[in-house]
Amino acid sequence: MGVSLKDVAMRAGVSVKTVSNVVNDYPHVRPDTRDRVQRAIDELGYRPNATARHLRTGRSGIIALAVPELGNPYFADLAAAVIDAAAHHAHTVLLDHTAGLRTKETLVSLGFRSHLIDGLILSPIHLENDDLLRRRAGPPLVLLGEREYDAPFDHIAIDNVAAARLAVRHLIGLGRRRIAFVGARRDSRRQPAHLRLRGWREELLATGRTPREDLVVATDGYDRLDGAVAMTRLLDLPEPPDAVFAYNDLVALGALRVLAERGVRVPEEIAVVGFDDIEDGRYGAVTLTTIAPDKAAIARLAVDCLITRIEAATDPVPPRPRRILPSHTLVVRESTAGRA
Amino acid sequence: MGVSLKDVAMRAGVSVKTVSNVVNDYPHVRPDTRDRVQRAIDELGYRPNATARHLRTGRSGIIALAVPELGNPYFADLAAAVIDAAAHHAHTVLLDHTAGLRTKETLVSLGFRSHLIDGLILSPIHLENDDLLRRRAGPPLVLLGEREYDAPFDHIAIDNVAAARLAVRHLIGLGRRRIAFVGARRDSRRQPAHLRLRGWREELLATGRTPREDLVVATDGYDRLDGAVAMTRLLDLPEPPDAVFAYNDLVALGALRVLAERGVRVPEEIAVVGFDDIEDGRYGAVTLTTIAPDKAAIARLAVDCLITRIEAATDPVPPRPRRILPSHTLVVRESTAGRA
Known part of the structure; x- marks a missing residue:
């Protein structure tokens, strides 16, 4: 309705940059500042023009995470860690579950919903190497998990x-x-x-x-x-x-x-x-x-790799695919050591 | 690149409507048809023009679900059920966790990220009634969970x-x-x-x-x-x-x-x-x-309410807020009945 970032900034008594930080969901904005800006946004009825920004940058600020099962606490933990890691890069996570179905994994990997997202982190179970080699379009992709592929994508998994x-x-x-x-x-x-x-x-x-x-x-x-x-x-x-x-x-x-x-x-x-x-x-x-x-490290590395690839999307020579091995430990409890 | 839906339809040997169904992630498309369309999309390098559609309809096709804890399997189950229910309405779910923080719940409820989403399903823990009454803008909102509010929003919770x-x-x-x-x-x-x-x-x-x-x-x-x-x-x-x-x-x-x-x-x-x-x-x-x-019913009712509200967004008289009570049962197991 003709309300601009500048109007919001004046109303909230902050800089345009601060309003922009709030609107873009960047971390490290103080809660009370965020509240004040949000109140000004509400009062003025300001709607951030995401569409215009999307047209300008070609990016949505959304990355997708596709996991086989949300009901498995491992993937729920991992999803929470990826959401945190993405927030540090001012990205929102669109979470999808493939229900361990090969068709769904293939669709996701081939760039399904790619019009919504800047990049994809995928933890496949059934996806075949050929499925990945067939992939000629779609947004940047980072793979997680224990399946090994001989395909040119970043892959984060413990040994x-x-x-x-x-x-x-x-x-x-x-x-x-x-x-x-x-x-x-x-x-x-x-x-x-x-x-x-x-x-x-x-x-x-x-x-x-x-x-x-x-x-x-x-x-x-x-x-x-x-x-x-x-x-x-x-x-x-x-x-x-x-x-x-x-x-x-x-x-x-x-x-x-x-x-x-x-x-x-x-x-x-x-x-x-x-x-x-x-x-x-x-x-x-x-x-x-x-x-x-180390789930936090897996999430952080996956998001870092993906952001790097998103930012290098127009480079004539894309970065070489990386294989990264986060650490793991053996945690000994009663099922092997008995009760102390 | 000038590739149209029609080009994809011809390449895949299906109707334009079918291509549109695949692109919009509608359910009930046969997997082999979906594969064929996806292959044609890849080969031709077609990119669905979501931005154009967004500008035309003013909608993103995304609804947000904000839960306090993804690490609680109850919310992971609920999220999976909401993703399924939303798919039946051809909507994608953006999953967010508020980590049970009041500031985050307030921000989400006030329409944070509202430029990305058509509507929001929120399961609050700390949100106060005043927080909700302050809400004057933002996309349609449906509440879940046991906190009771005296505010004009649909609320789905068992008794x-x-x-x-x-x-x-x-x-x-x-x-x-x-x-x-x-x-x-x-x-x-x-x-x-x-x-x-x-x-x-x-x-x-x-x-x-x-x-x-x-x-x-x-x-x-x-x-x-x-x-x-x-x-x-x-x-x-x-x-x-x-x-x-x-x-x-x-x-x-x-x-x-x-x-x-x-x-x-x-x-x-x-x-x-x-x-x-x-x-x-x-x-x-x-x-x-x-x-x-009944988690499936909770998810289905929440999505139905939200879609109804999204579609009624321009109605002069919006639907009255509804309070819906899905069913519950007592499941007796060993912790009260002992081992059979």
Whole structure:
């Protein structure tokens, strides 16, 4: 209605720059200043002309984050961390969940909704290398997670093989001899043996043990229910395992539930290690030993990489794709160490 | 680059309408059709002209959902349900978390980022009635959650008093006499006694019991840690409770952890009821009895209300604000019924 930034600034008694900072949702504006500017905006009925800005810069200030499951606390934690990291670059996050569907992952990776976003952070489960190589258009893309691709995109993921070896080494150190792996994918055509399973195998071989394939349990997914079903199967073996390394914490928590139901003592009879360090694992009747990826670092690095790429979009020679390995730690709790 | 919808339609061998459906992310497009259209879009380098559409309709096709905590699985479930419900109306969801901060809730409610969004669904914790009454501009707003306001906005929430009374009635029916409430807010100036606490009190009074205020434990927040701290305090009372009704499942799970640590038998010595029906409660060593709000209905009703309001934005007489009460159920599990 002809109300300008300048009108708002005068009404609020601040500089145009400050109004602009508030309107663009930049951090580090004092709350009371923000309130005053917002009040002036309301009183004058000012509407920031995002469309004009969008036309001018060609950017929306929005980045998308696509994760397979919001119901998995790992991804909820990661999403919260990405929202924080993006705010430091004055970007808003559009959060999408692909529900672990390949079609949805493909669509997202190919630039679906690309008219809304400046860039995309994608954590794929099913996406194939060919899907990525087919990608010729769309906004800058950064990949997260343990699937490895031979495609020219930045990829942020901890060293999953090393992390899995660390978990298995911990169990070997406790004297366990029949260490199961729970959470291999059932559909091996689509999903090759993943890195955590490879780490399990490598560590056993490196210490002179034979990986027992009957102790590798495939699951339909990576949820508590999958862990419960798999654990039931393992307990019904003639010779059950004395340790379980689970693909993630949710699978491990499902396994722990079955062990509690069956009255199996943890860790005395069966020790359990998960992966992700979600909060649920810290509050069970038996707290869960787990691999803790540095989620804040993953989020920060992903956003940094993406912003760099967005800003280099018009460079004649784009930056080389980077493979970054944030750190991880083994967090030892009751499911392997027992109660103090 | 001069590539039109029609060019894409011809390349893909489909109608312009179908291309438009894909571009606008409408549901019910067959995956193979979607793939074919997407391939044509990639090959031709077509970019949907969202800016032009935005200028024409004044709408972005984006609605925002602001929740206090993504780390609480209840809100993660709700977010996933809202994303699904919005997709049925061809809207994209921009997810924001307010981290339970009043300043952030106020900013969001006042129309922060309103240049990006057509409407807002907000689940507030600290927002005051005055904050809402001050709101004179900004996009259509729908409220979620148990805080009650006397302000002209649609509000979707289950009947929290009735739900709490149902939980307490269940515990009374089990013969429990010292029923604690865990999760009252410590800062009572900001957060008046909430509806779940009121339900606890009303049900005790209605059955001729005296609500014992020493069994009401205030907490700093609604997380597992808060439940653990509160449970520790209750166990240290000269006469501990024989039942706990927790503000939510996270608080209940924190309490269960402490009970396991202390070797207190659940439910024999202390029965526990939570609120939210998050998945974590179904997989503990003792599964959690809880109040289950109909999350899918909450999400659907919130999106329906918001879309109605967005479409009525230019009506001379806007629709009257609605207060809608989705249903809830009591789900009885081991923490009150014991193991079968």
